Amino acid sequence: MKHWKSLLAATCMSALMTGSALAEGSLIVGSVGVPRHFNGAIQSGVYTFMPSSNIYASPLRYSKSWEPEPYVATAWETSEDGLTVTLTLRDDVKFHDGEPLTASDVKFSIETIKANHPFKTMLEPVASVEAPDDTTVIIHLAHPHPALLLAMSPVLMPILPEHVYGADAGDIQQNPANLAPVGAGPFKFVEYKQGEYYKLAKNEDFFIEGKPYLDEIYVQIFPDSNSLILALERGDVDMVPFVSSPRDLKRLSDNADLVIESDLGQAIGPINWLAYNTKKAPLDDVRVRKAINYAIDRDFIVNVLLQGQAPVAPGPIVPGSPLANANVENYDLDIDKANALLDEAGLMPGADGMRFTITADTTNGSEEMGRNLLDYMKSQLRKVGVNVEIRIAPDFPTWAKRISNYDYDVTIDKVFNWGDPVIGVNRTYVSSNIRPGVIWSNTGQYENARVDELLAAAATETDQEKRKALYDEFQEIVVDETPIYFLNVIPYNTVYKKGLIGIPDGIWGAVSPMDDLRWE
Amino acid sequence: MMKSDPMTDTLPPQAEVAPPPAAKPDHPMRETMKIFLRNKSAAGGLILLLAILFATVFGPSMYGVDPLEMVWVPLSPPGDGTPLGTDYIGRDILAGVLVGGRVTLIVGAVSAIMTIVIGILVGAFAGFFGGRTDVALMKFTEFFQVLPSLLLAMVLVTIFAPSLFTIILAIGIVGWAQVARLTRAEFMRIGNLEYVKAARAAGAGNAYLMFRVILPGSLPPIIVASALVTGSSILFEAGLSFLGLGDPNQLTWGLIIGQNQNYLLDAWWTVTCPGVAIFLTVLAISLIGDGINDALNPRARKRA
Numbered sequence: 076m077k078h079w080k081s082l083l084a085a086t087c088m089s090a091l092m093t094g095s096a097l098a099e100g101s102l103i104v105g106s107v108g109v110p111r112h113f114n115g116a117i118q119s120g121v122y123t124f125m126p127s128s129n130i131y132a133s134p135l136r137y138s139k140s141w142e143p144e145p146y147v148a149t150a151w152e153t154s155e156d157g158l159t160v161t162l163t164l165r166d167d168v169k170f171h172d173g174e175p176l177t178a179s180d181v182k183f184s185i186e187t188i189k190a191n192h193p194f195k196t197m198l199e200p201v202a203s204v205e206a207p208d209d210t211t212v213i214i215h216l217a218h219p220h221p222a223l224l225l226a227m228s229p230v231l232m233p234i235l236p237e238h239v240y241g242a243d244a245g246d247i248q249q250n251p252a253n254l255a256p257v258g259a260g261p262f263k264f265v266e267y268k269q270g271e272y273y274k275l276a277k278n279e280d281f282f283i284e285g286k287p288y289l290d291e292i293y294v295q296i297f298p299d300s301n302s303l304i305l306a307l308e309r310g311d312v313d314m315v316p317f318v319s320s321p322r323d324l325k326r327l328s329d330n331a332d333l334v335i336e337s338d339l340g341q342a343i344g345p346i347n348w349l350a351y352n353t354k355k356a357p358l359d360d361v362r363v364r365k366a367i368n369y370a371i372d373r374d375f376i377v378n379v380l381l382q383g384q385a386p387v388a389p390g391p392i393v394p395g396s397p398l399a400n401a402n403v404e405n406y407d408l409d410i411d412k413a414n415a416l417l418d419e420a421g422l423m424p425g426a427d428g429m430r431f432t433i434t435a436d437t438t439n440g441s442e443e444m445g446r447n448l449l450d451y452m453k454s455q456l457r458k459v460g461v462n463v464e465i466r467i468a469p470d471f472p473t474w475a476k477r478i479s480n481y482d483y484d485v486t487i488d489k490v491f492n493w494g495d496p497v498i499g500v501n502r503t504y505v506s507s508n509i510r511p512g513v514i515w516s517n518t519g520q521y522e523n524a525r526v527d528e529l530l531a532a533a534a535t536e537t538d539q540e541k542r543k544a545l546y547d548e549f550q551e552i553v554v555d556e557t558p559i560y561f562l563n564v565i566p567y568n569t570v571y572k573k574g575l576i577g578i579p580d581g582i583w584g585a586v587s588p589m590d591d592l593r594w595e
Numbered sequence: 596m597m598k599s600d601p602m603t604d605t606l607p608p609q610a611e612v613a614p615p616p617a618a619k620p621d622h623p624m625r626e627t628m629k630i631f632l633r634n635k636s637a638a639g640g641l642i643l644l645l646a647i648l649f650a651t652v653f654g655p656s657m658y659g660v661d662p663l664e665m666v667w668v669p670l671s672p673p674g675d676g677t678p679l680g681t682d683y684i685g686r687d688i689l690a691g692v693l694v695g696g697r698v699t700l701i702v703g704a705v706s707a708i709m710t711i712v713i714g715i716l717v718g719a720f721a722g723f724f725g726g727r728t729d730v731a732l733m734k735f736t737e738f739f740q741v742l743p744s745l746l747l748a749m750v751l752v753t754i755f756a757p758s759l760f761t762i763i764l765a766i767g768i769v770g771w772a773q774v775a776r777l778t779r780a781e782f783m784r785i786g787n788l789e790y791v792k793a794a795r796a797a798g799a800g801n802a803y804l805m806f807r808v809i810l811p812g813s814l815p816p817i818i819v820a821s822a823l824v825t826g827s828s829i830l831f832e833a834g835l836s837f838l839g840l841g842d843p844n845q846l847t848w849g850l851i852i853g854q855n856q857n858y859l860l861d862a863w864w865t866v867t868c869p870g871v872a873i874f875l876t877v878l879a880i881s882l883i884g885d886g887i888n889d890a891l892n893p894r895a896r897k898r899a
Contacts, residue, residue: 322857379669380683439839442857446843450854451684454663465843469753 100594101291102575105303105312109270109296112253115233116184117191121317121343121567124230124586126294129275130171131233131258132282134162134181134212135224137342137582141397143224147176147234147259147282148212151227157219157537162212168282170236171263178206183237185214191247197226197498200535219535221542222495225342230586231494234259261287261590271296281590288577288593307333307570314571314578316585319345321384321443327570336569340584341395344492344499345565346388347444349452350478351485353558354520357422357431358484364557366416367485368406370459371452375408377563380447388561390550391500393492395564395582397539400547403554413459422460430460436486438474439467444565445487475514489565490515494582496546497534504553505530521558630890637886643879647872651696660690662846670862680864682855688868695846696872702763702832702847703876707825709767714774715810715817721775722782723805733779736772744769745834752840759842766831774820781813788812815891822884826877833873848873 108122115127134148143151150163168176182204189198200220205213214223226232236259239252247253256264259282262275275292295312297303304323306312308330318324318335327333349371357363377387392399422430435452437445446467453463468474477483493499502508502515506522526549533545554561569578569585577591632638660666665685666677673680679689721732739747751765785791786809794808829848835841836849837856848869855865 442839442854446839447683447854447857449843451665454665454684454686457663467757467839467843469757469840 100289101293102289102314102589102592103312104292104294105297105306105315106294106317107297107300107303108317110273113256113264113267113273114235114247114250114253115230116188116235117247117253119193121586125316126264126273126275127233127256128229128260128583128586128588129262129292129590130256130260130264131229131235132168132176132260132588133229133232133234134164134227136588137225137228139581141342141582143227146229147181148227151224153537157221157535158216160214160216160223162214164210164212165282166210168259169280170239170259171257171278172236172239173280174236174238175209176234176236176259177209178212179209180234180237181212182206183240184232184235185212187235187240187247188232192231194231194493194498196501197222197231219537220497221537221539222497222534225494226498228342228494228583229260229588230583231498261588262289262292265291283590287588287590289589292589310572313575314569316567316569318568318570319385319444319565320441321380321382321566324384324566324568324570325382332573333570334573334575336571336578336580337566339569339578339580340567340582340586341393342492342494342582343567343584343586344393344396344494345489345567346391346393346492346561347385347487347489347563347565348388349448349485349560349562350488350519351558351560352481352483352519353522354481355484357420358433360420361556362416362420363422364560365406366413366420366459367456367461368557368560369409369413369416370456370461371406371560372408372455373406373562376448376451380451381443381563385444385563385566388564390554390561391503391559392496392546392550393564396492398496398543398546400550402547403551406557406560410458417459417461424460428460429457429462432462432464433484434464434466436466436468436474436477436483438471439469444489444563448487448562478518479512479514479516481511481518481520488518496530501530501534504549504558519558521556523552523556526552627890631886634886634889636882637889640879640882640886643875644883647696647876647879648700650693651700654693654696655690658690658693660687662686662690662694664690670858670865672862673864679868680862682851682865683858683862688851688865691846691851692848692869692872695848695851695869696876698759698845699829699832699847699849699873700876702759702766703825703829703880706763706766706770706828706831707821709763710770710824710828711774711817711821713767713771714820715778717771718775718778718780719782719805719810722779723786723801723809725783729779732775736775739769739772740776742769745831748831748835749838749840752835757835757840757842759845762832762835762840762842765835766828770824770828770831774817774824777816777820778813781816782809785809785812815887818891819884819888822880822887826880826884829873829877829880 106122110123110126111118113123113126113130115124132147134146135143136146138144147168148162148164152161164178170176185198185201185204189201200216200218202215202217207213236257239257240250254267261278261281263278265274265276267273272293272295277287277290281287297306300320303315307315324335328335351358351364353359373387377385386394389401390403417430424430435449437449449465453465456463478486490503491499503517504521504526505517506527508517509520510516529545529549533542536542536545567584571578574595576595577593579585579587579589581587663686666687667681667685669681669683669685671681677687677689682688717732717736721729747769748765751768752761755761791808795804799808832847833849833852836847836853839853841847841850841853851869852866858865
């Protein structure tokens with residue numbers, strides 16, 4: 076009954092907005108992000124990735140247990156020396172315009188991504204790509220690159236049609252095909268009204284028999300998350316991905332018509348943390364950073380301020396990753412220890428009981444994982460004689476400019492793992508990535524030769540056990556020297572109506588293909 | 596060579612313009628005060644404001660709870676451990692309201708003074724000199740009047756990082772236009788009265804005329820306006836804080852509301868208590884302003 080009503084509502088709504096009724100088996104997804112375009116090969120961000128993963132196919136996809144599975148590629152083989160990866164493709168894959176997908180499209184896509192994707196380290200070791208015949212792709216690497224297979228996921232390696240983009244199409248960022256994408260994925264692009272909605276329709280010729288189930292996906296873009304959550308509660312939308320506000324989650328969890336899926340998207344790995352400027356006194360002293368960590372009660376943050384809706388992030392790699400190391404210093408609340416460490420660092424309290432003042436940065440908006448945490452810190456750090464001046468940047472560019480030019484003491488920051496440490500973790504810690512003016516580089520100016528060495532070794536280590544050992548040591552060092560105090564994993568939950576099944580719940584969560592999604 | 600001024604020749608002797616010695620028993624100030632206090636709502640407003648001032652000046656040390664200290668279970672309701680409940684971190688709301696009142700009232704007063712000073716200066720020059728000066732200054736004033744004031748204040752605060760100083764500055768900059776128009780009208784009216792002409796004839800300079808002769812006569816409506824401006828400045832600061840543009844390091848009523856707005860549905864007391872404080876303060880100031888208006892109005896005087 077509920078489902079029928081929602082469909083009716085959906086139909087009416089869509090008829091009002093687009094002038095055409097939605098067919099049965101359609102889905103309304105609510106979103107707040109406005110995608111610049113749909114080409115995930117040259118643009119990052121979940122709001123581009125979500126449609127891109129559905130419009131384009133990719134060589135591989137990943138299981139919930141982080142195992143590669145066949146998608147366009149039926150077989151993949153890494154040579155003994157780790158320098159060559161050979162893919163065998165299906166021969167029955169067609170783009171939405173009817174042209175066959177061949178090895179040369181894969182070669183074109185890999186080269187395009189290497190040249191244009193914001194994740195520079197993702198395909199950096201790729202030296203050359205060969206397409207000896209229509210179904211074979213040979214990737215030659217400059218050095219072994221264990222992150223390569225994960226980088227072949229739908230979200231990171233959409234296969235672009237070479238015949239649409241052409242070999243000499245000029246600046247790919249300006250290519251009109253980015254806004255009228257042609258892929259080989261489960262859904263075809265229908266239309267996009269910038270800032271309002273976009274519509275995807277079933278790809279009848281999808282290469283996996285019987286899929287996808289849904290006829291249409293209609294993504295409605297809301298101006299803010301409040302109106303989006305209200306629409307979800309009213310039943311106007313069927314599914315909302317990336318719900319991360321603890322307050323919203325708490326409220327939605329009381330709604331009997333909705334289901335909250337939280338065990339997904341580990342590969343996206345968004346972490347909310349407190350970053351120190353490790354070159355700025357007194358924070359250049361590791362004892363001072365540790366003292367601050369000990370004075371902050373992370374359990375209080377997670378259980379009370381975040382209302383138990385977000386998991387603790389013990390270290391630089393999210394707990395859901397097979398490479399995560401849980402045996403690191405936990406910085407349990409210890410005011411005495413914090414005071415002792417500060418005394419030891421020679422920062423004695425003045426007449427007013429205060430030792431020193433630090434400025435704490437965040438941006439306007441997302442108070443729950445921003446300003447509220449700093450307000451808490453301000454109250455809490457007074458207990459150890461540290462005065463906190465909160466500085467709220469009015470917008471993202473102002474904040475990014477301050478942080479990337481090292482004009483800060485500590486800041487709240489949100490940084491994503493993106494599956495493999497080589498893609499999303501290394502950038503924050505390797506000394507070669509201290510690049511002034513570049514946000515989400517090593518903005519803490521952290522330098523440790525052993526960390527550089529470990530990360531370089533792990534990037535090329537093909538043995539999973541040995542690789543894990545290298546990352547374990549890396550995590551112990553980084554948590555111990557604490558250029559960053561890791562606070563919480565940002566919950567990227569998908570909330571949907573009861574009756575919807577086959578939710579994309581793999582390691583890439585809502586940025587995976589929705590070919591299994593359907594109404595009961 | 597000196598030339599005798601025809602004006603000085605025709606000027607009557609000083610003694611003749613001097614008013615006859617007044618035999619009035621009551622000082623005008625005292626009379627005004629009497630009329631003011633006879634007005635029940637104005638007297639109530641005054642008592643309320645004095646009570647609020649007392650609470651914010653002496654309250655914090657009497658209550659003795661640090662408003663930044665996390666003293667109790669977060670979001671616990673009033674009466675359950677703390678008199679007015681706690682916020683999302685567990686800080687005492689009552690302590691926050693008492694301490695926050697100080698900065699709030701200072702912001703209100705200082706930005707009101709700024710508004711009045713800018714307004715009087717602009718209005719006085721426009722009304723006194725007239726002509727091109729008037730046209731130019733009034734066009735300038737109109738420019739500020741047509742801009743949506745909260746939006747302009749937001750832009751100003753956003754451009755210069757939100758601090759107490761920039762907030763006061765922003766409120767002052769967006770609020771003076773009305774005072775300027777009021778002052779200008781008064782100056783134009785009074786500027787043509789006999790006693791001003793006389794003073795001019797007696798050789799008074801422009802500055803003396805503007806600020807010693809005309810200004811005192813035009814003060815009553817400006818005093819009323821300043822009371823209202825103080826109230827609206829407090830509301831402005833609260834509005835900016837609510838939008839997250841307050842100074843995050845200065846505890847004000849607006850900041851408490853802004854910090855707790857996310858918990859409005861779960862914990863009404865976190866925003867209601869500072870909200871009521873703002874409401875009462877602005878109400879008291881408005882009542883006082885009304886009372887002053889009545890007391891200074893000659894017609895009301897006759898009624899009384």
